[in-house]
Amino acid sequence: MAGERAHGRAAGLPAAGEPAIIGRDAEVERLARLVRVGAGVPRNGDLREAGVSRGGVLIVVGEPGAGKSTLLDDAARRAAHAGHHVLRATGRESERDLAFAGLHQLLRPVLDQADALPERQRRALLGAFGFEDAPDVQDVQDAPEPLLTGLAVLTLLSRLAGQAPVLLVVDDAHWIDPASAGVLSFVAWRLDDDPVTLLLAVRDDEPLAEFEHTFPAITLPPLDDAAARRLLGLRAPELPAGIRDRVLTEAAGNPLALLELAKAAQSRDPGDHDPGPLPVGERLAAGYAAQVAELPEACRRTLLLLAAAVVAAPPDAVLALLPDAGDNAWITLERAGLITRAGRWARFRHPLIRSAVYQSAPFDARSQAHRALADILGDEPDRRAWHLAAATPYPDAEVSAALERTADRARRRGGYAAAAKALARAAELSPVPGDGTRLLVEAAGLAVLTGRLAWVEELAERVRARTDDPAVLAAATLRVGRLTALSRRHNAVFAELIGIAGEPAVTDPATALGALVAAAVLRFYSGDESQRREIDRILPRLPADPLREWVRMVADPFGAGRRLVPRLPDMIIAARDHPERLTALAVAAWIMDETALAVRTFDEAVRSWRARGPIPDGMGGVAALAYFEYGRWAQAREVCADIGALAAGKLDHAAACVLAADAMVLAAQGDTAEARTLAERALRLVDPLESRSVAVNARRATAAAAAAEGDYESAYEQYRTLFDRDGDPVHYHASYPALPELAAAAARTGRHTEAAEIVERSARVLAEGGSARLRALVERSRALLAGPEQAERAFLAALAEPALEHRPFEQAQTRLEYAEWLRRRRRIAEARPHLAAAHDVFARLDARPWAERARAELRAAGTEVTVPDAAGLAELSPQQRQIVRLAARGLTNREIGERLFLSPRTVGSHLYRVFPKLGVTTRAQLRDVVDAGGVPRN
Known part of the structure; x- marks a missing residue:
């Protein structure tokens, strides 16, 4: 914000011996250090030293006038002086509804390099900006590829970074359009290996959802008294002491308020003894409005057109409405300190000025300005439509249709937030009630794709206020339910879904089935038995359909499913x-x-x-659990990282699902501290009674961490919480797989009787409807708790089950426990094959606590095991393992980057760092590493 750029300067220059930015030394140094570290492709230690936790990303937060823009300007100046590429954009309130407007502003200086991108990426990027025709979209599955657009931006920035470090500066990011913010968030998560730094400035009362709680931020506090006095002394040295103290008090440490109040105080009539407060905050805006009111008509009209247009470089059509460059109106406005100019470029010195100009103008004047702008923007239909909407207070079929066309263009480019906003406004302006309701339902459907639950609920509420048509109301509720499944309040939404499924079951089976599908998801999350009964009550009334069968399997896997x-x-x-x-x-x-x-x-x-990049699905966390059980642990963690990055800060339940799954993997690998941290975060994000599946998995992870450390008392206490007082599972699906772990902890803490009762109670339930895998786990549990006569039979029954062949970790655990039982009975020769097989699996999975336990048993059985070198696949990050696997298959860096949504430079950087760890010097050797599951031997 231009007004902030004056912060700390006297006549545009700092005083001798004074810093350029008063009172922000620590912040200036942190940004400067970040730019320096980012230019050197930071490693983790460098990032920690720079005070940054993820890549080269930092968010500067503060109230208007706190100095955010000044800090960003200083960082940009330093970077440009060092020879960096500096790309800048400023969020504009009027462009929040124009998909990819902010991204276009940021990349416009380098779009000539888009031709060097891979063809799919080039088309995605240029299509997002409307430079290439987008295909017609008839179904959400045919929607554009937002992640491909993000990959195109990532590749473009990586190419630039190959020439010189890149600094991206986004001021007023709280006003950036959601589509641009989504791409920037995607890129921000993948900056670790390119010399690219991203700085964003946001207001403290308008957080940026895509970045909130995810990336490091610094909040600018008010200036302390000493800094405020120093700044005031530089800018208003002649201010009388009494007025000086009043300005300091009322500015409350806000640099812009300090300077503006000082300016106002200097211009006041000495005889004015008004005891009221000086303008600050809203009163400061009112002060601007009063200043504007005193200007000539031509100046007021110019300001209002600028306020309504708000573009960085007004096109010729807009300039035609404004005074000529040499017109006295511009000189008057600059002297008044309201605008700054550079040639044909003009902007308000501070957003408060624009707000004051726009809000203080009568509606008729604002409407006239918007209509004038609409009239000359015929070649920019989206901007024209929004200007017409701003000028139209009553229903208007033509304007509504124009907004609907704007929404269609935004949707084709993947700008779902912009499309939903356009449809919602089109609904307001539609003169036909039915059409307006339809547009609102469509808007809610597109808003679902943004992950913003409150917005979807608001749109659904507007639908309910317009109609009592059951089918329409059901459609709106379904959209809310779909997204709420990824957030909270599951029980309340379940009741709504059952309500809309009951009546239409005969008249509108499709709506009823859609409601029951969403209800089945919530039933899985909650584990509530009464919810299964509600689903069973309605389901038989629906015609045969694959989705009906899906509902049965998810809601009742041990019964009809x-x-x-x-x-x-x-x-x-x-x-x-x-x-x-x-x-x-x-x-x-x-x-x-x-x-x-x-x-x-x-x-x-x-x-x-x-x-395609759809919103993260809360059930997608199940993919991580499936990969975990199947023995593909690195892939499980990759899925957690992908979904977690998309869900962070927006969809609590989706984030909690993957946090709990990730915690389970880490606990099995022996990273106990991190496993506990993730499990605790998952539990904080949900209500354990409404999300029992998440709670059970989080507690399993905590218990496994305790067992890995040898704290079996704590482990048993945690495992015991997975079953209620009577021994029934807390969750109908998630609790049962923990039976062997409960039994193992019970055997080590002398709680055989209680654990055996739980195991046998579960065995009776699973005898008919349970899977072969669960019956094998019951046998393993019995073996751990049984006497010598029954234990071996139970172990052998568990090991004979073919279902465990697809779950290597569970099978290896069973082998190890049976081998331990055999060795204690001095049947060492029989134990050795089981121990060796178990150890190989644990080593491959990097299940360190279990591998160490197997090695100890092997040594006790007279077999020495060579521990693999630490520098193997097990030490790589999940992403690095995936890169190695793809490189081993012969894919190029560019092909790997397209698969994983990384820049080719990042892929090459990872391979450069992992080659020494794996003991290889060429890509051709990677196949041997992957096949061996570890380090190649000489």
Whole structure:
């Protein structure tokens, strides 16, 4: 904000010996250090030293006038002086509804390099800006590829960074359009290996949802008394002491308020003894309005047109409405300190000035300005439509239709927030009530894709206020329910879904089935048995449909759902062209313990996620659990990182799902501190009674961490919470797999009786409807708690179950526990093969506590095991492992980058760093590393 740029300067220059920015030494140094570190492609230690936790990203937060723009300007000046590429954009309130407007402003100086991008990326980027025609979109599955647009930006920045470090500066980021903010967030998560730094400034009362609680931020506090006095002394040295103290008091440390109040005090009539407060905050805006009111008519009209247009470089059409460059109006406005100019470029010195100009003008004058702008923007239909909307207070079919066309263009480019806003405004202006309601329902459907639950609820409420049509109300409620499933308040939404499913079950089966699908998801989260009964009450009234069978499997896997398992493969084949259905069927396969089928289906679905980039699905956290059970732990963590990055700060339940799953993997690998941290974060994000599935998984992770440290008392206490006082599971699906872990902790703490009762109670429930895998886990649990006569039979029954072949960790645990039982009975020769097999699996999975336990048993059995070098695949990050696997298959850096949404430079940087860790010097050797699952031997 230009007004902030005056902060700390006297006549444009600092006084001798004074810093350029008064009172912000620490902040100036932090930004300068970040730019320096970013230019050197920071490593983790450098980032910690710079006070940054993720890549080269920092958010500067503060109230208007706190000095955010001044700090960004200083950082940009330093970077430009050092030879960096500096790309800048400023959010504008009037452009929040124009998809990718902010991104275009940021990248406009370098768009000539887009031709060097891979063709799909080039088309995605230019299509987002409307430079290439977007395809017609008839179905959400055919929607544009937002992540591909993000990848194009990432690749473009990486190319620039190959020439010189890049600094991205986004001022007033709280006003950036959501589509641009989404791309910047995508890029920000992937800056670790490119010399690219991103600085954003936001107001403290308008957080940027895509970055909130995710990236490091500094909040600018008010200036302390000494700094405020120093600044005031530089800018208003002649101010009388009494007025000086009043200005200092009322400015409350805000640099802009300090300077503006000093300026106002200097110009006051000496005889004016008004005891009221000086203008500050809203009163400061009122002061600007009073200043504007005293200007000539031509100046007021010019300011109002600028306020309504608000573009950095007004096109010729807009300039035609404004005075000529040499007109006295410009001189008057500059002398008044209201605008700054550079040639044909003009902007308000502070957003408060624009606000004061616009809000103080009568509606008729604002309407006239917007209509004038609309009339000359015929070649920019989106801007024209919004100007017409701003000028139209009453329903108008023509303006409504123009906004609907704007929404369609935004939707084709992947600007879902802009499209939803345009449809919502079109609904307000539609003279036909039915059309207005339809537009609101469509707006709610697109708003779902933004992940902003409060907005979807607001749109649904507006639908309810317009109509009592059951079908329309049901459609609106379904949209809210879909997104609420990824957030909180599951029980309340479940009741609404059941309510709308009950009546239309006969008259509108499709609506009823859609409601029950969403209700089944909530039933899975909550584990509430009464919810299953509600679903069972309505489901038989619906006609046969694959979705009806899906509801049965998810809501009742040990009852009616179990009989449907043989149909799953055919259902999955039929859903190949529908990614959302694939995901749903993969979830069903996992719930039914068809793990291999679930993983194959998730593989296909995950490829689709990465190609299309839909919102994170809370059930998508199940993919991580499936990969975990299947022994693909690195992939499980990659899925957690992908979904977690999209859900962070917006969709609490979706984030909690992947946090809990990630915690389970880390606990099994022995990273106990981090596992506890993630589990605690997951529990803070949900209500444990409404999200029992998350609570159970988080507590399993905490218990496994305790067991890995040898604290079996704490482990048992945590495992015991997964079953209620009577021994029934807290969650109908998530609790049962913990039975062996409960039994193992009980055996080490002398709680055999209580644990055995829980195991046998579970065995009775699972005898008929349970999967073969769960019955094997029951046998393993019995073996751990049984006497010598029964234990071996139970161990052998568990090991004989083929279902464990698709769950290597569970099978290796069973082998190890049986081998320990054998060795204690001095049957060492029989124990050794089981110990060796178990150790190999644990080493491959990097399950360190279990591998160490297996090695100890092998040594006790007379077999020495060589511990692999630490510099192996196990030490790489999940992303690095994935890069190595793809490189081992012969993919180029560019091809790997397209798959993983990374820049080729980042891929190359990772490979450069991992080669020494893996003991290889060429890409050709990577295949041997991957095949061996560790370090190649000489």
